[in-house]
Amino acid sequence: MRIKIFSVGGTIDKVYFDKLSQYQVGFPSIRAILGSLPIAFEYEIESLLRKDSLEMNDADRDLIKAHVAAEPCGKIIITHGTDTMVETGKALGTIMGKCIVLTGAMEPADFKSSDAVFNVGVAVGAVSALPDGVYLAMNGRIFDPFKCWKNRHLGIFDEL
Amino acid sequence: MRIKIFSVGGTIDKVYFDKLSQYQVGFPSIRAILGSLPIAFEYEIESLLRKDSLEMNDADRDLIKAHVAAEPCGKIIITHGTDTMVETGKALGTIMGKCIVLTGAMEPADFKSSDAVFNVGVAVGAVSALPDGVYLAMNGRIFDPFKCWKNRHLGIFDEL
Amino acid sequence: MRIKIFSVGGTIDKVYFDKLSQYQVGFPSIRAILGSLPIAFEYEIESLLRKDSLEMNDADRDLIKAHVAAEPCGKIIITHGTDTMVETGKALGTIMGKCIVLTGAMEPADFKSSDAVFNVGVAVGAVSALPDGVYLAMNGRIFDPFKCWKNRHLGIFDEL
Amino acid sequence: MRIKIFSVGGTIDKVYFDKLSQYQVGFPSIRAILGSLPIAFEYEIESLLRKDSLEMNDADRDLIKAHVAAEPCGKIIITHGTDTMVETGKALGTIMGKCIVLTGAMEPADFKSSDAVFNVGVAVGAVSALPDGVYLAMNGRIFDPFKCWKNRHLGIFDEL
Numbered sequence: 001m002r003i004k005i006f007s008v009g010g011t012i013d014k015v016y017f018d019k020l021s022q023y024q025v026g027f028p029s030i031r032a033i034l035g036s037l038p039i040a041f042e043y044e045i046e047s048l049l050r051k052d053s054l055e056m057n058d059a060d061r062d063l064i065k066a067h068v069a070a071e072p073c074g075k076i077i078i079t080h081g082t083d084t085m086v087e088t089g090k091a092l093g094t095i096m097g098k099c100i101v102l103t104g105a106m107e108p109a110d111f112k113s114s115d116a117v118f119n120v121g122v123a124v125g126a127v128s129a130l131p132d133g134v135y136l137a138m139n140g141r142i143f144d145p146f147k148c149w150k151n152r153h154l155g156i157f158d159e160l
Numbered sequence: 161m162r163i164k165i166f167s168v169g170g171t172i173d174k175v176y177f178d179k180l181s182q183y184q185v186g187f188p189s190i191r192a193i194l195g196s197l198p199i200a201f202e203y204e205i206e207s208l209l210r211k212d213s214l215e216m217n218d219a220d221r222d223l224i225k226a227h228v229a230a231e232p233c234g235k236i237i238i239t240h241g242t243d244t245m246v247e248t249g250k251a252l253g254t255i256m257g258k259c260i261v262l263t264g265a266m267e268p269a270d271f272k273s274s275d276a277v278f279n280v281g282v283a284v285g286a287v288s289a290l291p292d293g294v295y296l297a298m299n300g301r302i303f304d305p306f307k308c309w310k311n312r313h314l315g316i317f318d319e320l
Numbered sequence: 321m322r323i324k325i326f327s328v329g330g331t332i333d334k335v336y337f338d339k340l341s342q343y344q345v346g347f348p349s350i351r352a353i354l355g356s357l358p359i360a361f362e363y364e365i366e367s368l369l370r371k372d373s374l375e376m377n378d379a380d381r382d383l384i385k386a387h388v389a390a391e392p393c394g395k396i397i398i399t400h401g402t403d404t405m406v407e408t409g410k411a412l413g414t415i416m417g418k419c420i421v422l423t424g425a426m427e428p429a430d431f432k433s434s435d436a437v438f439n440v441g442v443a444v445g446a447v448s449a450l451p452d453g454v455y456l457a458m459n460g461r462i463f464d465p466f467k468c469w470k471n472r473h474l475g476i477f478d479e480l
Numbered sequence: 481m482r483i484k485i486f487s488v489g490g491t492i493d494k495v496y497f498d499k500l501s502q503y504q505v506g507f508p509s510i511r512a513i514l515g516s517l518p519i520a521f522e523y524e525i526e527s528l529l530r531k532d533s534l535e536m537n538d539a540d541r542d543l544i545k546a547h548v549a550a551e552p553c554g555k556i557i558i559t560h561g562t563d564t565m566v567e568t569g570k571a572l573g574t575i576m577g578k579c580i581v582l583t584g585a586m587e588p589a590d591f592k593s594s595d596a597v598f599n600v601g602v603a604v605g606a607v608s609a610l611p612d613g614v615y616l617a618m619n620g621r622i623f624d625p626f627k628c629w630k631n632r633h634l635g636i637f638d639e640l
Contacts, residue, residue, distance in 0.1 A: 014426055016334075037275050038266050040299035040316045090204055094290075106198050106227045107336055110431050113240045115197050121281020129289035139200035141161055155202045176494075176587055267496055270591050321621055357595050358586050358617035360636045426518050435517050441601020444620045448602075449609035459520035460604045461481055477518045 001126060003039040004073035005030055008049040008056070008064060008088075009088045010081025012105035012116050018065055024051040029109035030079050033120050041124075044073075053081020053088075055090075063089045071093055078098045079120075082150055082157075089145025101127045102145075103137045106155055115139075123148045162200040163287060165190055165231035168224060168248075169211040170241025172265035172276050173317075183208040189269035190239050193280050201284075204233075213248075213264075215242020221251045222240055229255055235287045236260045239280075242310055242317075245296055249305025252294045261287045262305075263297045322394020323447060323469040324393035325350055328384060328408075329371040331410035332436050335415055336407045345370040350399050351430035353440050353461045361444075364393075372425075373408075373424075379404025381411045387416055402470055402477075403455055409465025412454045421447045422465075423457045436460075481521040481534075483607060484553035485510055487570075488529040488544060492585035492596050505530040509589035510559050513600050521604075524553075533561020533568075533584075541571045548634070551617055555607045556580045557599075562630055563573025563636075565616055569625025572614045581607040583617045584624075586635055 007013065007028035009050055015026035028047050045079065049060055063136050068076055069106040080088055082104045104125035109116035123137040138150075139158040151158050167173065167188035175186035184317040188207050208227055209220055228236055234257065240248055242264045249262050263283035269276035296303040298317040311318050322457040326347035336347035348367050361475055368387055388396055393406035394417065398432065400408055402424045409422050429436035456463040458477040472480050485506050487493065487508035497507035528547055529540055549555055549601075554577065562566055562584045569582050583603035589596035603617040616623040618637040631638050 014336075016431065033278070034300075035279050036273060036298055040301050040318065091415065102185055102213055111336065112430055112432050113196060117277045118193070118197055118281040118284075118317075120287035121278040121279075121283075121300075124278075125282035125285025125287075125297060125302065126289050127285075128282075128300075128302050129286050137285060139198055140281075140288075141200050142285065142288045158200065174496075176591065177493075189619075270593065271496065272590055272592050333553075352615075353598070354620075356593060357598050358619055358636055360638065361619050364509075433516060438513070438517050438604075439599040441598040441603075441609075441620075443601075444598075445605025445617060445622065446609050447600035447605075448620075448622050449606050457605060459518055460531065460601075461520050462600045462605065462608045476518055477582035 001075070001128060002073055003041060003043045003077055003078045005043055005045045005070050005079070005125070006064065006067060007045065007047045007079045008053075008081075009051040010079065010104045011107065012079050013050065013109060015050050017065055019049050023051060024045045028079065029116060030120055033109060033117050038148040044075050050082055051081070053084040056081070057087070061088055065095070067092055068092055068098070068100060071098070074098050074132070075129070076122060077120075077123045078102045080104045080140065082106065085138070086145050086149060089134050089136055093145065095134070097132055099127050100131050100134045101130070101137050102135070161235070161285070161289060163201060163237055164237045165201045165203055165205045165225060165237045166195045166224065166230050167205065167207045168209040168213075168216070168241075170213050170218070170239065171267065172239050172269050173210065175270060177235055182305060187249045188239065189209070189276060190280055193237040193269060193277055211241070213244040216241070216244055217246070221248055224248060225251055225255070228252055228258070228260060231258070234258050234292070235288070237280075237287055238262045239285045240264045242266065242298065245298070245306050246309060249294050249296055253305065255294070258294050259287050259290050260294045261297050262295070282298055321442065321448060322393055323361060323363045323392050323395045323397055325363055325397045325399070326384065326385040326387060327365065327367045327399045328376070328380070328401075330373050330375075330399065331427065332422045332429050333370065333426040335430060345372060349400065349436060350440055353429060353437055371401070373404040374410070376401070376404055381408055382440070384408060385411055385415070387400070388412055388418070388420060391418070394418050397440075397443045398422045398438045399446055400424045402426065402458065405458070406465050406469060407454055413465065415454070416448050417452055419450050419452050420448070420454045421457050422455070439474050442454050481555070481608060482553055483555045483604070484523060484551050485523055485525045485555055485557045485559070486544065486547060487525065487527045487559045488533075488561075489531040490503055490533050490584045491587065492559050492589050493530065494588040494626065495590060498514045505532060509557065509596060510600055512595055513589060525555065529576070529625070532594045536561070536564055536568070541568055544568060545575070546572055548580060551578070554578050554612070556584045557600075557607055557623070560584050561615040562618065565618070567626050568617055568631060569614050573625065574591055575614070579607050579610050579612050580614045580631070581617050582615070
């Protein structure tokens with residue numbers, strides 16, 4: 001099995017800079033996550049953007065869509081900020097013949113209590129098992145981007 | 161979505177006892193793993209056995225099979241030792257109408273570098289997405305228990 | 321042995337809020353650090369402030385000084401932001417008859433790679449061993465607050 | 481400041497081997513601990529033994545003593561198993577002109593909940609601050625090896 005992974009930023013990739021006493025979007029955290037585990041599938045990671053997803057615009061989504069559409073690998077995971085993950089999922093909804101799973105994290109992967117490793121695991125399980133289509137893997141569930149939303153109050157995704 | 165989880169022991173649940181300077185199989189580590197994450201599905205955990213899987217016998221597998229067969233929930237995860245996970249998977253192969261995913265870990269969940277959280281994530285993604293049947297979720301892949309083996313030399317599962 | 325611990329905020333106590341996509345100074349992280357370890361000394365933790373140390377003013381330092389001066393326990397650790405730890409150390413320099421050690425962290429204690437646990441350990445070792453006086457315990461060294469500075473470029477404390 | 485560090489094994493260095501389903505004493509864990517932290521002192525690590533301390537004998541202690549006596553650096557930390565740390569401390573009691581601090585851990589450094597990082601911090605603080613002599617740094621306290629014991633029932637060191 002082979003998976004192509006695109007990272008576009010988001011909380012999952014946020015790192016802390018003491019000099020500025022603030023967070024910034026760093027390099028793809030999924031590289032360190034998968035690199036430290038006994039993985040038995042092939043994968044390739046490509047960083048497309050390093051943005052907080054609230055700052056992503058239509059041009060960013062066009063860029064992501066173009067890369068996903070041009071990607072020969074049929075199993076694709078995208079690590080993405082949670083705030084506009086639904087919008088990007090919808091924008092990818094017209095791509096046929098590929099299984100595309102978006103995931104991210106509520107806490108940066110660098111945190112001891114981060115959900116990043118678990119969420120990446122769910123995304124890997126989902127992309128291996130699901131038929132072609134676009135899905136979100138968050139909070140241990142698999143969602144249709146056209147039928148879910150991020151409940152910011154509870155900090156979890158839910159069905160519409 | 162609702163998942164029933166059975167734990168039967170294995171490396172994933174091993175803890176270290178300084179007094180004896182050795183490890184023993186402890187309580188289900190999946191409880192702490194899921195309990196610390198922002199999960200949006202319902203689950204119930206039941207500990208059936210606390211055994212190193214090399215010490216499991218036919219009576220143990222009959223016990224597991226009876227519980228899985230009697231379980232009304234259609235989505236089932238079993239945390240299990242890796243050495244005989246394939247055998248238990250085969251033993252459950254006659255159960256119809258349920259999606260059953262076995263997982264475990266190469267390193268105890270208490271270790272910083274353990275694959276436990278990731279593997280549980282893969283199992284959750286798999287059990288959400290797969291049709292009824294029995295599967296192993298290890299090393300980021302989903303295996304048919306009748307067509308895989310644990311390569312102890314490499315420390316990973318592989319297809320036959 | 322008994323140690324009184326005051327927390328006043330700083331990077332060591334910073335937590336991440338996904339809703340705001342920013343960090344804030346949270347509760348004393350030293351409570352969770354010591355609470356999770358096999359400790360054989362008595363201690364009491366009191367939260368005086370929850371401030372980024374760049375935002376601390378003379379009134380804050382007067383408050384800290386009043387509490388330290390009034391504290392009957394002779395061994396005192398203060399967890400503090402690193403940017404003005406030197407200033408607070410100097411302000412406490414006139415207090416006699418107590419061993420006072422300030423420490424903190426370059427990365428929040430919630431981070432996997434944080435220096436918080438190590439630094440708290442150094443502070444505990446230092447406050448146990450040193451004669452009365454005021455000291456900074458950072459980067460594995462013990463400094464006189466009147467003879468050190470934070471090298472923000474290198475991210476470490478150094479002698480003047 | 482410069483510290484010479486000798487490692488001789490013990491629980492702090494134990495690693496888990498899935499192939500054998502047991503623990504063994506691995507390489508010096510203090511190397512990874514200090515290597516991952518923003519440290520501002522110089523240090524050198526030398527591995528003398530890789531033994532569970534229950535298996536150490538008089539010849540092992542003679543070896544340690546010879547290396548410590550011949551070491552030109554005046555500040556020495558020894559990472560050691562906890563079960564016979566007191567005996568080794570006593571054996572080093574005749575060495576003059578050096579500050580020697582023994583430490584270790586109740587749980588292997590590879591465990592999420594290990595006391596290893598904290599204990600190494602206490603040892604670093606202690607060796608920086610104490611006068612010449614031999615000490616044990618365990619459970620956040622500094623002990624005289626001739627006046628302490630390991631309470632195996634409670635899992636902590638205590639004064640005699």
